[in-house]
Amino acid sequence: MLHELATGGKCRQIIRMSENAFMILCQKLESDGGLRSTQRMTIEEQVARFLHIIGNDFRNRFVSWFYYQSGSATSVHFHRVLNAIISLEDQYLIQPTGDTVQKQIQEKRRFYPFFKDCIGAIDGTHIRVKVPSKDAPRYRGRKGYPTINVLAACTFDLKFTYVLSGWEGTTSDSRVLKDTLTREDKLNTPDGKFYLVDGGLPLKSTLIAPYRGVRAFGVLKRRFPIIRSTTEPFYSYETQSQIFLACCILHNYLLEVDYDRELEDEVAQEVLNATQDVEDHAPNAMDDRGEQIRESIILLGLWKLTVIQFLYENKLAMSKKDGTSTRFHWTTPMDTAFLQAMITKKDNGNRIDGTFTPQAYTNMVEELGKAFGMDLTKDHLKNRLKTLKDHFSKFYDVLKGNSMNDFSWDPSTKLLGAEEEVWEKLIKKSPEAAKWRDKPILHYHEMLELFAKDRATETPDSQAKYPSFSKSKKRKLEKDDEFTTTLMSSINNVADAIGKSTKDLCKVMEGSRACVYSEEEIYKELEIMGIVSEEEIFDVYLFLVERPEKARALFGCPLNKRVNMLRRMMGA
Structure with a gap:
């Protein structure tokens, strides 16, 4: 070699x-x-x-x-x-002292002197790991498979200065950041200096948000695919965490002795264009018919917004006409932002004995109001908090008394998952639990972090404090539900109509699409080649599944030449 x-x-x-x-x-x-x-x-x-x-x-x-x-x-x-x-960590992962202004800031007028006190950027990423089945729910976050949440700081020349890996994938970024600021080997911020951070992290005098231009992770994962792969790793959770740290050290070393401008420019262009890594997808030659499909998809989104706006404005007009008023409507993005804001305030110590401080409410009213362009009040937040707690209690009270580790939440379907015997045991004990097998739960992890501890310590009397609705209010809620049903039905009708035309375009595209081998076809072709044992075939199989273009090239060769071609591919 x-x-x-x-x-x-x-x-x-x-x-x-x-x-x-x-x-x-x-x-x-x-x-x-x-x-x-x-x-x-x-x-x-x-x-x-x-x-x-x-x-x-x-x-x-x-x-x-x-x-x-x-x-x-x-x-x-x-x-x-x-x-x-x-x-070599101490030689290559060195935290900045802030004594000098970084060259990348000092030499650009649009940055200097505005960012002269900025010493870097902080961002996080998820790396897939292999953990025992009993621990998988703690690591299975928004990705749908077990990961660790990694937080890192880097300078503007893409050098990593601090890396913390090991937190479970379900851990929020704000909690990981809090750990980096309080642990023994903590992230240091010199007096008067600050870091740029992602919008999901808390805003402080030393942390300025939002910033979404961190490219260091993109360069790192492109150079070392072992930390980018979405297939289950061969190595243990601890080793995979060490591998990530080693990759960061090698990344910094190569920036000093073997700078790759071409690699950095490719990642920078992907960030600017908001595209995905080309190696994660099969090549796709987009022609005019492809553009038509794309326009149809965009049109679908615009129609959804148009229908929502029309029906909602019609609802408001009818309400004004008959003299009635409409209650404040919370959307899913608003709930997401509100829950994340509450987690941040809790992590910052602004929640005492389960109650948020007045200043915390004031800050959240201002943050959410600006984010969604709405005139919010403290009462809006308090009322919504009661509603979210009520939603949480409905499924949590059913599961309470069982180990939460027996259940996992799928972020794609929003459903709770568990072994069949776990469900049977629970349903036998509490028949009402049956509905939660196929009923989606939004914001599961966020509500678990915010409300689980409070709910576990509540007494029956305290749980009874949630208000019951009067008959008139129930009728009003029923009308709102009818409106919501009509709204979603109209949207789906429009979506179906556009979807049918899009399917016709997709059929036309199939004729010009490059051949893509399915997983089953790849495995059968490898068996025909007969060059690897049963143990070795899985590695070659995974290699080709992740690289469709190499699978096409390999199977396009005569059968008697495929062995040498495979060795050349995997050796390169």
Whole structure:
């Protein structure tokens, strides 16, 4: 492999760095990281194989097969290099002192002097991990699979200065940030300086929001696909967390000795265009008919908004005509923002004995009013808080007494999931629980974080404090429900009409679409090739499923040449 790196001109493709940067890294890992050659493998070979794995997201079994080495030996050498790289953390993850203005700010008039006291940006990302089934609900957040929530700070030259990984995927970003500011190895902010943060994080004198231009994660994940993959990792939760830290250290090292302007420009363009990583999707040649489909989808969204506006304004006009008034209507985005605001205030200590402080309400009224352009009051927030608590109590009281770890919430379907025996036991105990098997629950994790503790300590008397509705108010609510039903029915009718025309366009597009092999077809083709054992076939299968263009190229070759082609693909 070392000969291939030196003479094949594929060094950057295989190990994600130049030959010169690779040799310097090996010397540094030997002198500063304590890495040593073994009886059968040199330092260069160990480091090259480690970089080959993290730079291509290869499994242990495949690498062992590829290099004709046992699985245990591959794992041992991988962890030796991993530990050696992490030992360089103090050299490459250095928090800024704020003594000087960063070059990227000082040299641009639109930034200087306005951001002269800014020392970097903070953002978070989710990395998929493998955890035991009993722990999966704590890690399965908005992604739908177990992840860890990683928070990092970086400078404007894309160097990471602080990394905290390990929090469960269900943990809110604000809670992770609070930990970074209070733990022993905390994130430091010099006096008079500040960080730019994402809009989902709390606003402080040292944290200015919103900022959505962080590109460091994009460059990092493009360079090291092992932390970008959405398939279940081979390595344990702890090792995957260490791998992310090691990738950040290598990223900073390469910015110093092997700067890749082309890679950074690609990520910058994706951020500006709000596009997805091209390697995560099959190629799609969009022609005029594709543009028509896109316009139809946009048209569908515009029609939905038009119907909503028409029916709602008609409702207001009818109310004014007959002298009645309409109550304040909360939308799902408003609930999302309100719940996140309450979590932030709670994390900041503005919720005492389950009650928000007057200043917290004042701040939330101002924040939500500006965000949605509405004239909100403190009473609006208090009334909505009571309603949200009431919604939460309806399903929480049914589940209370059972282990919440037995249930997981699917963010795509909004449904609670559990093993069949768990549901049967619960329904036998509380028949009303049956409806929660197929009834969506919005904002599950947010409400659990805000209300679970209060609900668990409430007495029957305190639970009875929620107001009951009078008959006249019930009739009013029923009318509002009729309006909502009519509204959604009208929207669906419009959506169906546009959807039918869109399907016709999609059928036309199928004829010009590049061939895409299904998962079943890929597996059958690999069996026909007969080149890998049952254990090894899964690694090749996952490799091709994630790279549809390589699957097309491989299966387009004559059968007798596919083995060599596969080795070339996975070696590059």
